[in-house]
Amino acid sequence: MWRYEEQKVWSKNEVKWIKHYNSKNKILLAGDGDFSFGLSLAYAFGSATNIVATSLDSYDVLIKKYNGAATNLLILHNYGAQLLHRVDATKMQHHPDLQNRKFDRIIYNFPHAGFIGLEGDPQVIE
Numbered sequence: 295m296w297r298y299e300e301q302k303v304w305s306k307n308e309v310k311w312i313k314h315y316n317s318k319n320k321i322l323l324a325g326d327g328d329f330s331f332g333l334s335l336a337y338a339f340g341s342a343t344n345i346v347a348t349s350l351d352s353y354d355v356l357i358k359k360y361n362g363a364a365t366n367l368l369i370l371h372n373y374g375a376q377l378l379h380r381v382d383a384t385k386m387q388h389h390p391d392l393q394n395r396k397f398d399r400i401i402y403n404f405p406h407a408g409f410i411g412l413e414g415d416p417q418v419i420e
């Protein structure tokens with residue numbers, strides 16, 4: 295779960311930098327799981343109009359899978375993010391909402407290199 299705790303007061307046109315990312319970058323998040331990483335950036339920037347956040351799972355699946363996902367998505371939507379589901383990062387260049395678009399940063403937050411089986415399977419999680 296990502297959280298950006300630091301509270302700052304920013305002027306409206308100031309470019310806000312968070313590590314490698316800034317509030318003027320067009321940012322694509324691939325496989326954001328519970329959308330907590332996107333929300334963390336939104337909090338840090340004070341806006342998410344520069345963010346397209348995606349999940350591999352459908353909306354229905356991910357709100358069952360992740361406790362905070364519904365709330366994270368609602369807040370991200372209110373911050374102006376574009377939210378897309380069922381986006382496979384290995385094929386996203388063909389996605390109708392992504393093809394022909396350019397981004398300054400594409401962020402993959404997959405914490406595992408890969409596995410055989412289903413992600414929700416307890417044996418796979420172990």
Ligand SMILES: C[S@@+](CC[C@H](N)C(=O)[O-])C[C@H]1O[C@@H](n2cnc3c(N)ncnc32)[C@H](O)[C@@H]1O
Binds near residue numbers: 325350383
């Ligand atoms: C643990 S979550 C990421 C968590 C969250 N973004 C964070 O960093 O706080 C890893 C996600 O990668 C997604 N994933 C795995 N393979 C993927 C693929 N080919 N395309 C898109 N997402 C994928 C999984 O669905 C899972 O939700």
